[in-house]
Structures are given as structure tokens and as C-alpha cells.
Amino acid sequence: MYRILQILFVALCLLISTHVVGSRAADDLGALVDQLGVAKLSDMDERISSLAKTGDAKVIPVLEALGEGELYQRKSDGKVFLVKVQGADLLLIDPVTGMEAGQAPKAAMQKVKVNNAVRRAVRSALGGLTLFSDDTSARLKAAQSMLQTPNADALDAIEAAIATEKDATVRKVLDEARAVTLLLSERSDEEKRQAITLLAKGNGRTGLAVLTSALANADAALKLDIEAAIARIEQTQAFWNAGQNVWYALSLGSVLLLAAIGLAITFGVMGIINMAHGEMVMLGAYTTFLVQEVIRNSYPGLFDWSLAIALPLAFLVTGTVGLAIERGVIRFLYGRPLETLLATWGISLILQQAVRSIFGPTNREVGNPSWMAGAFDLGGLTITWNRLWIIVFALTVFAALLFLLKKTPMGLRMRAVTQNRRMASSMGIRTPFVDALTFALGSGIAGMAGVALSQIDNVSPNLGQGYIIDSFMVVVFGGVGNLWGTLVGAFSLGILNKFLEPYAGAVLGKILVLVLIILFIQKKPRGLFALKGRAVEA
Amino acid sequence: MITSFLMKSLDRSILIVVAILLGLALLVPALNLLTAPNHPLHVPTYLVSLFGKYLTYALLALALDLVWGFCGILSLGHAAFFALGGYAMGMYLMRQIGARGSYGNPLLPDFMVFLNWKELPWFWYGFDMFWFAALMVVLVPGVLAFVFGWFAFRSRVNGVYLSIITQAMTYALLLAFFRNDMGFGGNNGLTDFKDILGFNIQADGTRAVLFAASALMLALCLILTAAIVRSKYGKVLVAVRDAESRTRFLGYRVEHIKLFAFTVSAMMAGIAGALYVPQVGIINPGEFEPGNSIEVVIWTAVGGRGTLVGPIVGAILVNGGKSIFTAAFPEFWLFALGGLFVLVTLFLPKGVVGTAGAYFARRRAERKARANEAPDNLAIEPMAAE
Numbered sequence: 001m002y003r004i005l006q007i008l009f010v011a012l013c014l015l016i017s018t019h020v021v022g023s024r025a026a027d028d029l030g031a032l033v034d035q036l037g038v039a040k041l042s043d044m045d046e047r048i049s050s051l052a053k054t055g056d057a058k059v060i061p062v063l064e065a066l067g068e069g070e071l072y073q074r075k076s077d078g079k080v081f082l083v084k085v086q087g088a089d090l091l092l093i094d095p096v097t098g099m100e101a102g103q104a105p106k107a108a109m110q111k112v113k114v115n116n117a118v119r120r121a122v123r124s125a126l127g128g129l130t131l132f133s134d135d136t137s138a139r140l141k142a143a144q145s146m147l148q149t150p151n152a153d154a155l156d157a158i159e160a161a162i163a164t165e166k167d168a169t170v171r172k173v174l175d176e177a178r179a180v181t182l183l184l185s186e187r188s189d190e191e192k193r194q195a196i197t198l199l200a201k202g203n204g205r206t207g208l209a210v211l212t213s214a215l216a217n218a219d220a221a222l223k224l225d226i227e228a229a230i231a232r233i234e235q236t237q238a239f240w241n242a243g244q245n246v247w248y249a250l251s252l253g254s255v256l257l258l259a260a261i262g263l264a265i266t267f268g269v270m271g272i273i274n275m276a277h278g279e280m281v282m283l284g285a286y287t288t289f290l291v292q293e294v295i296r297n298s299y300p301g302l303f304d305w306s307l308a309i310a311l312p313l314a315f316l317v318t319g320t321v322g323l324a325i326e327r328g329v330i331r332f333l334y335g336r337p338l339e340t341l342l343a344t345w346g347i348s349l350i351l352q353q354a355v356r357s358i359f360g361p362t363n364r365e366v367g368n369p370s371w372m373a374g375a376f377d378l379g380g381l382t383i384t385w386n387r388l389w390i391i392v393f394a395l396t397v398f399a400a401l402l403f404l405l406k407k408t409p410m411g412l413r414m415r416a417v418t419q420n421r422r423m424a425s426s427m428g429i430r431t432p433f434v435d436a437l438t439f440a441l442g443s444g445i446a447g448m449a450g451v452a453l454s455q456i457d458n459v460s461p462n463l464g465q466g467y468i469i470d471s472f473m474v475v476v477f478g479g480v481g482n483l484w485g486t487l488v489g490a491f492s493l494g495i496l497n498k499f500l501e502p503y504a505g506a507v508l509g510k511i512l513v514l515v516l517i518i519l520f521i522q523k524k525p526r527g528l529f530a531l532k533g534r535a536v537e538a
Numbered sequence: 539m540i541t542s543f544l545m546k547s548l549d550r551s552i553l554i555v556v557a558i559l560l561g562l563a564l565l566v567p568a569l570n571l572l573t574a575p576n577h578p579l580h581v582p583t584y585l586v587s588l589f590g591k592y593l594t595y596a597l598l599a600l601a602l603d604l605v606w607g608f609c610g611i612l613s614l615g616h617a618a619f620f621a622l623g624g625y626a627m628g629m630y631l632m633r634q635i636g637a638r639g640s641y642g643n644p645l646l647p648d649f650m651v652f653l654n655w656k657e658l659p660w661f662w663y664g665f666d667m668f669w670f671a672a673l674m675v676v677l678v679p680g681v682l683a684f685v686f687g688w689f690a691f692r693s694r695v696n697g698v699y700l701s702i703i704t705q706a707m708t709y710a711l712l713l714a715f716f717r718n719d720m721g722f723g724g725n726n727g728l729t730d731f732k733d734i735l736g737f738n739i740q741a742d743g744t745r746a747v748l749f750a751a752s753a754l755m756l757a758l759c760l761i762l763t764a765a766i767v768r769s770k771y772g773k774v775l776v777a778v779r780d781a782e783s784r785t786r787f788l789g790y791r792v793e794h795i796k797l798f799a800f801t802v803s804a805m806m807a808g809i810a811g812a813l814y815v816p817q818v819g820i821i822n823p824g825e826f827e828p829g830n831s832i833e834v835v836i837w838t839a840v841g842g843r844g845t846l847v848g849p850i851v852g853a854i855l856v857n858g859g860k861s862i863f864t865a866a867f868p869e870f871w872l873f874a875l876g877g878l879f880v881l882v883t884l885f886l887p888k889g890v891v892g893t894a895g896a897y898f899a900r901r902r903a904e905r906k907a908r909a910n911e912a913p914d915n916l917a918i919e920p921m922a923a924e
Contacts, residue, residue: 273698273701275832329880329884332884333883333884337697337698338612338697338698338701339883339887340883341612341698341701342832342835342836342839342879342882342883343879343880343883343884345832345876345879346836346875346876346877346878346879346880346883347876347879347880348876349872349873349875349876349879350872350873350876350877350880352872353869353872353873353876354873356872357869469705469706469709469828472702472705472706473702473706476699476702476703507713507714507716507717508714508717510710510713511710511713511714514706514707514709514710514713515710517703517706518686518689518703518706518707518710519689521690521693521695521699521703522689522690522692522693522695523693525693525694525695525699
């Protein structure tokens with residue numbers, strides 16, 4: 001009954017504070033603030049809560065100043081001011097109007113005394129105050145902070161806030177905060193039991209921590225409930241952790257797919273070991289950097305479109321470089337794969353050093369457009385937008401490539417040249433032309449991958465180096481000459497990596513994956529999806 | 539018998555190179571130790587160490603040539619064997635420091651004290667003895683190559699696939715040696731060596747002896763490789779390189795032949811690493827970088843794969859060029875190296891020595907033909923370079 005009265009009282013105060021404006025409220029506030037100056041330390045608690053109960057936004061700076069020790073009383077008339085130190089003098093600020101009220105020498109002022117108990121009271125009062133703010137996000141923040149650092153004193157304020165809260169999200173957090181706070185308070189077991197049930201439904205870490213600490217000094221009846229609730233929360237958390245891991249694995253898989261898919265064309269379809277593949281990815285990333293530089297300097301409004309502009313440009317740039325490499329070097333080396341490996345390695349060194357000479361050896365800044373920044377929650381998962389977009393992008397590129405190879409005349413020619421060069425040539429296909437275009441296509445896709453990877457990785461001359469070994473592993477693991485193999489290879493390596501990580505650590509996990517691939521190659525030297533038939537030996 | 543087996547292998551070019559190496563092993567230490575520093579013929583100590591380093595690189599390139607040039611296995615992981623040999627030697631040198639480290643622990647190397655290790659890990663036992671370390675220098679790379687090769691060749695992983703998984707092997711080792719928990723000094727590797735066999739490792743005399751040892755070991759391995767290549771087994775090795783399936787159908791166990799060459803080659807690479815570490819004074823996981831292994835391939839390619847002298851010439855040429863270039867125009871070294879890769883594969887597939895050898899062989903054949911007054915052009919074929 002008492003509690004209900006209290007809630008009513010707080011609600012009433014709120015109503016008054018929001019609806020009654022004018023000098024009376026201001027005078028009251030001024031008087032209340034002045035009382036802080038004369039109160040004994042033991043009375044401060046009460047004064048602070050009566051201040052807080054006004055619910056007036058002006059109270060917030062006053063309380064903050066009190067907590068910081070910036071609240072002073074004028075010795076001559078006992079009026080209390082907020083102060084700022086200005087040299088030897090103090091700049092006075094009227095607490096009610098918020099206006100400057102002249103200066104005073106330090107000797108004329110006396111600091112309002114605070115101790116830790118007062119500071120604590122200030123903190124919980126402040127939390128309670130922002131719970132009634134007009135701004136939804138401020139309320140949400142206050143509720144979350146109450147949930148993170150529960151304090152039994154704030155229980156009444158939380159309950160009052162729940163009574164007036166309209167916003168569902170804030171309300172949910174408040175309910176949880178109430179449950180957490182309630183467990184710390186002296187309420188009845190029945191109420192605590194309800195709180196435990198509520199907490200068990202959530203999956204918060206705070207809930208778990210509070211329950212664990214409550215377990216220590218709970219009586220036997222409550223203990224069972226708490227233990228059950230803890231078990232339930234841990235189970236939910238394990239579930240969501242596994243879910244998060246799956247998400248990370250998919251994300252890594254998509255990155256691997258992006259990096260490897262161009263290689264699946266050049267190595268998988270054409271049989272060329274292109275060690276400069278990683279550098280194509282790097283060139284794509286640097287194209288993004290250049291596009292963003294131009295946009296930043298000349299058309300800042302277009303920043304959100306920067307990736308869309310960079311994508312075709314990167315394809316063109318790296319495709320052209322790829323074409324030049326094929327025409328200039330690789331075409332003389334067909335049928336000598338090991339020599340191709342060496343020559344393309346040389347090209348990769350040249351490209352790296354060229355980029356280093358032009359752009360410098362340090363990381364260059366590539367920004368996220370607004371639609372790729374931030375994250376959202378899905379159940380207990382945190383999903384970042386950039387990772388999500390990269391998965392979508394990787395799958396789109398994969399689908400487009402598959403379509404190109406399987407459904408277009410160009411793709412038909414590419415496959416024909418791959419399967420039987422001489423026969424294709426006899427049928428009137430210009431094999432050198434197809435070779436050059438295929439290599440340019442593979443390089444161009446690597447460049448597009450670079451645009452995407454610039455969003456999650458450091459753009460430096462060494463960017464490509466980090467991907468080259470992984471990409472080769474994906475293609476070899478998946479099976480050469482098969483795009484589906486690359487897809488399966490990329491995602492299975494991603495999943496394997498992320499699921500080994502919790503047990504073995506990141507580096508050891510990676511080593512284990514490499515060892516597993518080496519062993520796997522012994523078992524299936526041609527990868528998961530091996531080509532069968534005469535094409536194999538050619 | 540063994541001597542005659544080895545002697546048979548010495549044709550003219552090998553003999554010349556061995557003679558040069560023996561001469562260097564005597565001359566360079568003598569010029570370093572016996573002449574005054576201002577004497578015009580004096581060789582400063584840093585040059586002795588630098589050329590000693592080149593000789594160990596040459597040995598590594600020779601080891602690679604045995605598998606790549608004569609067996610067609612392009613290993614992109616030979617730097618791993620080199621680094622393992624180096625680590626074995628480094629562990630011996632670490633144990634030699636004893637209580638003179640900055641923490642003064644008589645048993646544990648400094649980095650272990652720093653990481654709060656209480657006792658020596660089991661795999662460090664025995665490395666206080668030189669003979670044990672020397673054994674490990676050949677054994678560890680040898681066993682790794684044997685196991686790796688046994689699996690790979692048995693399941694007929696060849697060509698580029700083999701290259702890629704050897705690269706994966708050295709990459710995995712790189713990651714592993716970077717970990718502090720492995721007990722090999724992590725990121726910093728092993729360094730701050732003091733003594734080798736009781737001699738101060740910084741002293742001019744020790745450096746000169748190490749140089750001589752590198753030259754002698756290179757000469758020895760050159761003779762050994764030549765003997766292997768000229769033997770009956772060597773003929774089969776080349777047959778495997780040129781027509782693997784045909785050799786198999788003729789009844790040879792191709793996997794055993796490859797495995798032998800691969801293991802011997804890895805052991806030679808290990809020896810090269812062991813000689814490299816005391817002259818350079820440090821071994822760290824950077825030696826496992828996949829890029830290093832590929833660089834070894836280019837030394838061999840520049841000199842001429844499939845020739846025994848070529849890799850030695852190539853290693854010294856490329857590394858000499860690197861030393862000059864990185865000092866004079868550091869920006870351009872990678873351009874030069876990259877260009878070298880491209881140009882050599884496009885225009886000099888036989889390498890410097892191979893091309894020169896082919897040229898001289900043609901000249902000889904032409905002269906002979908003219909002397910016989912039988913201008914039968916069809917018979918003139920460039921001899922296979924060796």
C-alpha cells in the first residue's frame with residue numbers, strides 16, 4: 001500500500017513538474033537547492049531525493065555539480081550556486097535560471113560538503129531523473145545503465161518509471177532492470193521469484209551475474225529457483241554463442257569466397273597459377289581509396305555511392321592489368337605452369353612495390369558508407385552491416401559468374417577452350433582471344449573483391465599477400481575447375497576455422513586447418529569436386 | 539669404393555667449381571686474418587660473413603636444384619627446411635650462452651625466463667651438446683621431408699598441387715613459430731649468441747673458420763649431388779622428371795625415387811641453415827616466409843635449373859645484386875627482383891649457366907663438324923646442359 005502511494009506521489013510530482021510552470025516551481029527549486037547548503041551530511045540523502053522528486057530537468061546539472069564538488073554556498077546570504085573556477089575567483093551560475101551570476105572571491109564561498117554516501121545518492125538520483133526524460137533514447141540509456149549497475153535504492157524510481165513508460169523497448173529494459181534491482185532489495189520471496197522467472201527468460205550477462213551473486217545469500221527455497229534460472233540462462237547463452245559463431249564462420253567463408261572466386265577462374269578454369277592474384281585484390285582496394293578521395297574532396301554528397309562507383313572502376317582497372325599480364329607474359333608460358341607461377345610472382349612483387357612507391361607503405365583510410373556502418377541485433381546475435389553486405393555480395397558475384405559460364409556464348413567458349421583447346425580451335429574459336437578475356441575476367445573479379453574487402457581490412461600494399469595462400473587453399477580444397485567446389489570449399493574452410501578457434505585459439509586453429517588441408521590433399525589429390533574423365537590428365 | 543663413386547662424378551665444370559671453393563676456403567680467411575687492415579688485399583670481416591652467407595644460400599639453391607632441376611618437384615617450402623636446420627643450430631648456440639644471458643639463468647634461455655617458464659621443455663634437451671645439435675640439423679628437416687614426401691608422393695600429389703601444399707607447409711610452420719607457447723622464442727626468434735664450440739662467435743677467427751666451413755660444405759655437397767645425379771639412380775630421377783608415368787610403367791617405384799631426392803635435398807637445406815645462423819647471428823620465424831622459398835627458386839632459375847653449377851652461380855649473383863641494390867636504390871630492389879622473375883622465365887629458361895653451356899656446346903660441335911669436313915647440320919643439336 002505504501003509503495004503504491006509512493007508511486008502515486010512520484011507520478012504526481014512528475015505531473016506537477018511538467019505541467020506547472022512559473023515562478024512558484026522555480027522558487028521551490030531555489031529553496032530546495034539552498035537547503036543543500038545548510039543540511040548536515042546525514043540529512044543530504046533526504047534532500048537529494050526531494051530534489052530528484054521534483055523531476056525538473058534543471059536539477060540534473062545541480063546534482064552533477066554536487067557530485068563533482070562544484071556546488072558552493074555564498075557565506076553572506078546562504079544562497080547556493082554552481083561554480084566554475086576562473087583564476088583566483090569563482091564564476092557563479094544560478095542553479096534555477098542557469099544564468100551567470102557574477103564572480104566572487106574564493107574566500108566568500110564555502111563548498112557544499114560531499115562524501116561517498118552523498119555521491120552514491122547523487123548517482124542513483126541522477127539515474128532516476130533521466131528515466132523520466134522526454135527523450136526516448138536518453139530514457140533507454142538510463143534504463144540500460146540501471147540494468148548494468150543495479151542499485152537497490154533505485155527500485156522505487158524504476159517502478160515509477162515503468163508505470164509511466166509508453167515505449168516498448170525502454171519498458172522491456174526497465175522490466176529487466178527492475179527484476180535485477182529487486183533481487184538486491186529486501187522485498188518478499190514471492191516477488192523475487194517472479195523476478196527470477198523474468199530474468200531466466202532473458203539472456204543478459206547482468207542477469208547471470210546478479211543471479212550468481214544472489215545465490216550466495218539466498219535461502220533454501222529461493223536457491224533452487226535461482227539455480228534453475230542460471231542453468232536456463234547459460235543454456236540460452238550457449239545457444240546464441242553457437243549462433244554467433246555460425247555467423248562469424250559464414251562471414252569468413254564469404255570473404256574467402258570473394259578472394260578465391262577470381263582464382264577459381266584463372267587457376268581453376270585456365271590452369272594458370274596466378275600468384276599476382278592477391279595484388280589484383282589490392283589494386284581493387286586502392287581503386288576504392290582513390291574514388292573515395294575524389295568524392296571527399298569534390299562531391300561529399302556522393303559518399304554513400306562511393307562503393308557503387310568503385311565497383312565497375314575496379315573491375316575495369318584490374319581487368320585491364322590482367323589483360324596486359326596475359327598478353328605480355330602469360331601467353332608465352334602456356335603449358336608450363338611452374339614457370340607461370342614464377343613469372344606471376346615476379347609481377348606481384350612489381351605491383352606491390354609500385355603501389356608502395358605511389359601511395360606509401362602505410363595503411364590508407366577507406367571509409368564505410370552509412371549503409372554499411374553499424375550493427376543490429378537479431379535475437380542474441382549482433383550482426384554488423386558490412387559483414388552482411390559482403391556475404392550478399394559474394395553470393396551475388398558467385399551467381400553472376402555461374403550464369404556467365406553456363407548460360408552465355410562467351411562462357412560456352414571458355415569452357416570449350418578449357419576442356420579441349422585444339423578441338424575448340426578447330427571449331428573456329430579464337431583461343432588466344434578467349435584466354436585473354438578469361439584471364440581479364442578473373443582479374444576483374446579479384447578487383448571487385450578488393451572493393452568489398454577494403455571495407456573490412458587494412459588497405460596497404462601487403463593486402464593481397466594475406467589472401468593468396470588462403471585463396472589457393474580454397475580452390476585446391478574445393479576442386480580445380482569447378483565453381484561449386486570453390487563455394488563449398490570457401491564456406492567449409494570458414495566454418496572449420498571458426499569452430500576450431502574457441503578450442504585452439506586463432507593461430508593454432510589456422511595451423512590445424514592448413515595441416516588438415518595438406519592431409520586432405522593426400523586423400524583426394526584433386527579436391528572435393530574433382531573433374532573426371534580425359535580432361536584430368538591434360 | 540665410396541671415393542671412386544664420388545670421383546667418377548667429377549667432370550670438368552664440377553672440378554673447376556670445387557677447386558675455386560677450396561681456394562676460397564683457404565684464401566679468404568688468410569687475407570682476412572694475416573693482412574693488416576690497411577693492406578690493399580685485406581678482406582674485412584663483414585665481407586667474410588657476407589660471402590659466407592652467400593655460400594649457405596648457394597647450398598640451399600643447390601639443394602632445391604636436386605629436386606626441381608633433376609626431379610621436377612618444385613618445392614615452395616625449402617626455406618622451411620633451411621630455417622629448421624637454422625633453429626637446431628640456434629638452440630645449440632642459445633644453450634652455449636649459459637649463465638651469461640641478461641637474466642643470468644644457467645639453464646633457461648632469456649626468453650623463457652621472460653615468459654616465466656620454470657623448466658626447460660623436453661625438446662630442448664641435448665642441445666647443449668654440439669654433436670646432438672649437428673645430428674638434429676640434418677635429422678629434423680630430413681624427417682619432416684620424409685614424412686611429408688611419403689604422404690604426398692604416395693598419393694601422387696604432383697605438379698602445382700605439390701608446390702601449393704609445400705607452400706602451405708612453410709606457412710603453417712611460420713604461424714607456429716610465431717607463437718610464444720612453442721618455446722622457440724616466438725616473434726624475436728633466437729639471437730644474442732656468444733660462443734660456438736667455445737670460440738667467441740664475434741671474433742674474426744671464428745668468422746673466417748665459419749666461412750671456410752661453408753665453402754667446404756658446399757664443395758662436399760656439390761660432389762655428393764653430382765655423384766647422385768651421375769649415378770644410375772640419377773638417370774631414373776631425370777626420367778621421372780621428363781616422363782613420370784612412363785617411368786612408372788617401366789617398373790620403377792617413382793614415389794621412392796622422389797622421396798629419396800626430396801629427403802636428401804631437405805637435409806642439405808638444413809645444413810645450409812645451420813651454417814647460416816652463426817654467421818648472421820639470428821634466426822627468427824621470418825625465415826619461414828613463403829616469399830623466401832620462392833626467392834630460392836629464382837636463384838636456381840637464374841643460374842640454370844638442371845645444372846649443378848647454375849644454382850651456386852645464381853644464388854651468388856642474385857644475392858650480390860640484392861646487397862648492392864638495397865644499399866644504393868632500396869626502392870628499386872623489388873622492381874628488379876620482380877623483373878628478374880619475369881625476364882628469366884620468358885627469355886632465359888635454362889638460366890645463365892645453362893644458356894652459356896648450350897652456347898659452348900654448339901660452338902664445340904660446329905668446330906668438330908668443320909674439322910671433319912662433313913657439314914652435317916642435322917647432327918648438330920644443342921647438348922643437354924649439365
